[in-house]
Amino acid sequence: MTRSGCHATPPPAWVLAVLLAGCSGGGGGSGSGAAPATPGSTTTAPPPPAAATPPAGADAALRITALQTFEEPWAMAALPDGRLLVTSKPGRLFLVEPGVRVGEVRGVPQVAYNRQGGLGDVVLHPGFPGNGWIYLSYAEPDAAGRSGAAVARARLVTGADGGGELADLQVLWRQLPKVDGEAHYSHRIAFGADGLLWISSGDRYRGEPAQDPGSGLGKLLRLRDDGSAPRDNPFAGQGGTAAQVWSLGHRNVLGLAFDGQGQLWMAEMGPRGGDELNRAQREANFGWPRVSDGDDYDGSPIPDHATAPQFAAPSLTWTPVISPSSLVFYSGAEFPEWRGQALLGGLSARALVRVAFDGLGPREVARHALGARIREVEQAPDGALYVLEDGPRGRLLRLQARR
Ligand SMILES: [Ca+2]
Ligand SMILES: [Ca+2]
DSSP: OOOSSSOOOOOOOOHHHHHHHHHTTTTSTTTOOOOOOOSSSEEOOOOOTTTOOOOOBBBBTTEEEEEEEEEEEEEEEEEESEEEEEEETTEEEEEEEETTTEEEEEEEOOOOOSSOOSSEEEEEEHHHHHHHHEEEEEEEETTTTTEEEEEEEEEEOOOTTTOOEEEEEEEEEEEEOBBSSSSOOOOEEEEEETOOOEEEHHHHHOOGGGGGSSSSEEEEEEEESOOOTTTTTTGGGGOOOGGEEEEEOOOEEEEEOOOOOOOOOEEOOBBBSSSEEEOOOOTTTTOTTTTOOBBBBTTTOOOOGGGGGSSSSEEEEEEOOOOOOEEEOOOOSGGGTTTTEEEEEEEETEEEEEEEETTTTTEEEEEEEEEEEEEEEEETEEEEEEEOOOOEEEEEEEEEEEE
């Protein structure tokens, strides 16, 4: 499937960066008027001006710097040296020096690029400094025109040109069954301190399979880093897909992150109303599609969580929705008062939503307007925050405290 945009066929990365900078009408992004040093896979540009114009409608309490621009960026991961890996949904992976240079990482698997599908998450293995493994999720096509999410790992081999290649690629997990449709892949990835690999597998807009432990749809999965299922998973005795399942009854988990105490949390898209923040629990059934604090898009009611205590209730819900795309727990020095809090990217909220935890559980304490649908949030090693705007010309923004 093709998408209208600033170009019809994928050009080299430096061309893309220049084209997109032109399309975006500036904004302090990469390549604004910059020519590549050599015709290759990278572009260089001077660092953006310190007083780059913040997005219209953005929270004036934050110092916001607009950096490079990407075609439908979806996720990012911060490398220990401060560079970022950024995924672009049409199927490209970039290595980014924020505000300076964008290189392309070659060797990404073929993706099914459609409404919600394409290249998805990117996460570093906990042993990345030694082993170079990165984990990617993506929508994978099949010969019959169906698709399903997949997770692969590969070693990141960086080059002197600022780009790199993927080596030793292995597909570790496939979302089964593959189905028609282009929605609710979820495919967020997180690693725990114990080295186990967690994957959110969306319901693919099918609803009821989320209640069947034997279906791969609508689940939170717990795997070893090689994709095998640990023997102490709750449904391990059933084998097959069920052996991968940690919890069920999920709709579309797009935020997946551990807090400072090692507890895993999920940010989940509700239907019309009822976005959820959920605390991961072994063998729990979170109730989708039987219950939701929202209702169907056509207005038909779905019983609320309070009517069905047999299902695990969300720790926090939003109506009207924020459309949570992403989740991190903040631990840095840039915003000391935010430590231990959850930060959610909001698509319809067009904001960074900040959630604090106290004796009564999580509660929203601030909504930092960013003037655009927010697709991803990530904390850099220096404690600064990066967010990605959603859309065909989504910008990378750096958020710092205004002092
Ligand atoms: Ca990320
Ligand atoms: Ca309801």
